[in-house]
Amino acid sequence: MSEVSKSETPLMASFRIKLDGEPIAIATVGQAYRFITRLSTFEWMEFQSLHDEAKAALTAAAENAMLSAQATNALRALFVRAKLL
Secondary structure (H helix, E strand, C coil), X not given: CHHHHHCCCEEEEEEEEEECCEEEEEEEHHHHHHHHHHCCHXXXXXXXXXXXXXXXXXXXXXXXXXXXXXXXXXXXXXXXXXXXX
């Protein structure tokens, strides 16, 4: 769904990640969706299940802002497991 990447729905927490030495702030569903889909599937292969759950949660939150807490939790689980936080 292309609208997910444009969603301005706020997450319940802001994530600050360093990628290639550059700080990235992720505060909305759209920003998070773009971040986790920008990298190739191969790069997320080790965390495929968590990656799929995060994408599904972000898609749901883009359609219903009440689900932003679940999307935030799914992202946190993915980022912690991938050692980005």
